Amino acid sequence: MEDEKTHCSDGEGCRRILEAAENLFADKGFDAASMNAIAARAGISKANIYHYFPNKDALYLAVLRAASGNLRALLAEAVASHGSVTEVLRHFAKSHLEALLERPRLVRLVWREVLEKGAPRARELAEQGFAGVFSALVDILVVGQERGELRPDFDPALVASLLIGANVFFFQARDILRHYPPVHFADDPAAYDEGLVDLLLRGLEAAHGGQPNPVR
Amino acid sequence: MEDEKTHCSDGEGCRRILEAAENLFADKGFDAASMNAIAARAGISKANIYHYFPNKDALYLAVLRAASGNLRALLAEAVASHGSVTEVLRHFAKSHLEALLERPRLVRLVWREVLEKGAPRARELAEQGFAGVFSALVDILVVGQERGELRPDFDPALVASLLIGANVFFFQARDILRHYPPVHFADDPAAYDEGLVDLLLRGLEAAHGGQPNPVR
DNA sequence: CAAGCAACCGACCAGACGGTCAGCCTCATT
DNA sequence: AATGAGGCTGACCGTCTGGTCGGTTGCTTG
Structure with missing residues (x-):
């Protein structure tokens, strides 16, 4: 039963x-x-x-359920937070992307489900894996804002989406990025995320020793 | 013949x-x-x-060829540059995302080809559409750096990838972002890109009236 | 030993698939 | 009026699909 x-x-x-x-x-x-x-x-x-x-659908569902669980567990490690908010952020970006690259089949399997418009076979399942990471990252950013380590005048959800999106895009487009001359980071995900977080922190970090001036 | x-x-x-x-x-x-x-x-x-x-493959190829051409034409408008570099950047982000959202079928068709590992049916074709936008954006950023409007110490290719990636991700994940409480921009792509570019420019803009301090 | 049950298989089914073919219709050229 | 070529079709082909069925192992329980 x-x-x-x-x-x-x-x-x-x-x-x-x-x-x-x-x-x-x-x-x-x-x-x-x-x-x-x-x-x-x-x-x-x-x-x-x-x-x-x-039947075939049940098999697919079982595969997706397992994959979704594994992927969620894998990504959960990325949001383990310790140290200052900026450190946590750097750690998140790096290990999130590493997790994606470590198990490409899992990611493709789950993400395919997100992209499929025609059949909502198991959208919820795929979304769950996303939900955990996303809200955990938002929490990190909110804490950073409350502590005063980060500017209070940006939207945490937007930054979370941007960060995760950048990693997902790197994962997806890696192969075609690889043979563009100006791209030197296709085989060095750590460098990618380092540059990425550096870039963001410039805008995210509260100005050292001064009150933050509002955007615009 | x-x-x-x-x-x-x-x-x-x-x-x-x-x-x-x-x-x-x-x-x-x-x-x-x-x-x-x-x-x-x-x-x-x-x-x-x-x-x-x-045969079926030829039909698919023809469809993809047409779609790729249309998509490229659509995206080409996004990189029409006029005004200051920061204005061009804002315009690019906005109209690039608008172009994606305007013809979702075209994008899904072409992007599916990028994601497919098994069959390199027409990877090149899909990549061509990507190439134009990517290198055009890199050019914009390089010009911005040469003019002194943008910091010289970031990697243009990285920023281009980040920007395009953020838009592609928004396009892909829009539906699942929509029902997350902290996300308020799922139905307002203009707001998304505005916030996004604001965020980046904080880090990209040369410090007003002072020589830029190096990253790290 | 006998019963029972899960694991496993070869053979099979109806239907859908990609693809072919002989032929019909229309219409411009001669 | 005859011709021939292109647009178009219904009927058909072999193959493969998801799925079923009867039956054979081999281990466990009484």
Whole structure:
């Protein structure tokens, strides 16, 4: 009554199914990843997949659920806060991007779900992973403002969106950025985030020893 | 010998095929958009599509080629430069995002191609649209630095990537940003870019009336 | 030993897929 | 009036899809 139908999480065979499905779904998308291909990749028969999962959608959902959980756990480490707000910010940017690059398949899998307009298969699931990171980052910025370490006259949500967006974009466009001559940071994400945060802090940091002058 | 096989660009019927295909490819992706569905949407028979295009891939390529061209033309207007560098920058950010939001199907179509790892169907094509905007923006920033309007100690490519990335991210994540309480700019892209550029200029602008102090 | 049950498979199904083909209609050229 | 070519179609093909079914293992429980 509890495990419904997806009584997975135990069997060895089941793990291989999920693993194979994750790879194929992430690489090719839902439609292009056939059950035959998944079965072959997992080294089992197709019929056996249907012993564990009632249909393709359920398998996809299970894969996405697992991926979403893993990704959230991975990203949670990025928002571990200690030290001054600016230090926390630097640490966040760096480890957030590192987390994305460390497990590209997970990110592609979840983000694909965000982009898909046609089928709201599991939007909520994908959004959850986003929600945690986003609100944690907003909290960091608000604390920074309350402490007086950061200007009070900017929108924390906007900065959070900008920071996360810059990292997501780097992750997505890395390959095409790589062969633009003026880009030298495509293979050095740490340098990217360092420059990025430097740039932002210029505008975010309260003027040293003076009251902040309002924007505009 | 010139038009190879895709002798389109004339017939009325052909235009409808391309239009229907663009819609379906953009909404559902290559695999999920069937030739039957495209034909139905275009109001013609499936066989007729094969009168104009040798196969599905060629049709997709033609759609992508057209979309890429249109998108590039649309984005080209965003980099029309006049006035001071900071004005140009504000104008770019605003109209670049507006262009993205104005033709979401085009953007999704082209960007999907960038994200797809499995099949390099037409990466180059998608990248071309990106190249123009990116290098134009870098040029703007370099000019700003040469004129002394912008700090000389930041990486123009990094800022360009950040700016474009922020817009692309806004475009992609808009729907999920919309229902986060701290986000008030999801339905106001102009406000988003205004805040964004304000934020950046704080760090980019040369200090008024003083020599710029080096970063770090 | 027998019963039972989860794991697993080969063979199969109806339907949808991309793609082909013979032929019809229209219309400009001769 | 005859011709031929392009726009267009319904019927069809082989293949592959998601999904089912009957049956065979092999381990656990009585």
